[in-house]
Amino acid sequence: MANPVLQGTDLVVERAGERILDGVSIAVPADATLLIQGPSGAGKTTLFNILGLLDVPTSGSLVIDGRDASSLSERQRAVLRRDLIGFVFQDFQLIPDLTVRENAALPQEHAGERDDAWLNRLFEALGISDLTEQYPPTLSGGEKQRVAIARALANRPAVVLADEPTGQLDPDTAEAVLDLLFETKAQAGTALVVISHDRQLTGRFPQTLTLRDGKLFEERRAAEQGP
Numbered sequence: 001m002a003n004p005v006l007q008g009t010d011l012v013v014e015r016a017g018e019r020i021l022d023g024v025s026i027a028v029p030a031d032a033t034l035l036i037q038g039p040s041g042a043g044k045t046t047l048f049n050i051l052g053l054l055d056v057p058t059s060g061s062l063v064i065d066g067r068d069a070s071s072l073s074e075r076q077r078a079v080l081r082r083d084l085i086g087f088v089f090q091d092f093q094l095i096p097d098l099t100v101r102e103n104a105a106l107p108q109e110h111a112g113e114r115d116d117a118w119l120n121r122l123f124e125a126l127g128i129s130d131l132t133e134q135y136p137p138t139l140s141g142g143e144k145q146r147v148a149i150a151r152a153l154a155n156r157p158a159v160v161l162a163d164e165p166t167g168q169l170d171p172d173t174a175e176a177v178l179d180l181l182f183e184t185k186a187q188a189g190t191a192l193v194v195i196s197h198d199r200q201l202t203g204r205f206p207q208t209l210t211l212r213d214g215k216l217f218e219e220r221r222a223a224e225q226g227p
């Protein structure tokens with residue numbers, strides 16, 4: 001197997017005297033479509049923040065795209081984050097006074113590499129080509145999440161991390177947004193890691209890991225379970 005794009009080893013996170021992640025090891029292949037699920041309070045957001053280089057673990061190591069992120073400065077981590085990771089958040093986190101196109105282009109602007117042809121392909125794939133000059137407050141929840149997906153993929157990151165990306169959407173829209181996320185991640189050639197408490201999503205993913213009591217477990221599909 002090719003080297004994983006993201007590899008966490010023995011990740012421990014302690015906050016306020018509590019152990020939130022208790023030795024999590026995870027290897028995300030470069031073409032992964034992976035769901036990490038777990039009940040509320042299991043530590044999903046904590047793990048998301050560690051994998052996204054938004055927070056540092058108490059101990060353990062994290063290697064992203066062959067680079068050891070454990071010993072980097074905040075500035076160096078910010079550069080890796082910008083170049084290698086796309087984020088999709090439950091609450092979209094769009095900037096209201098920038099147009100759809102300007103929002104989606106933000107990662108490219110930060111990296112100093114504007115590529116409108118790629119943005120246009122993403123807008124088309126996501127069905128939002130007609131909305132590019134609109135502002136987020138005029139969009140529906142599903143449309144906002146599509147813009148957020150375009151933004152996450154704007155830089156063709158090595159990995160897209162999505163934290164409850166369907167949490168604010170009705171079931172039909174959630175289904176459609178998930179389909180688009182799968183399609184566009186395949187087009188962009190990135191790994192996708194979705195974090196969610198929604199057990200309904202499990203059947204949609206080829207691989208599911210469950211976070212429980214700060215530890216990560218592999219789920220085996222019923223069809224794959226031996227006698």
Ligand SMILES: Nc1ncnc2c1ncn2[C@@H]1O[C@H](COP(=O)(O)OP(=O)(O)OP(=O)(O)O)[C@@H](O)[C@H]1O
Pocket residue numbers: 015016018020038039040041042043044045046047197
């Ligand atoms: N900075 C912190 N200081 C103290 N406790 C924290 C901190 N961050 C998280 N926790 C605690 O760690 C536990 C896991 O939190 P986390 O937000 O990662 O869980 P989660 O699985 O994402 O939950 P939810 O699905 O409800 O968002 C919770 O009990 C939370 O209160």
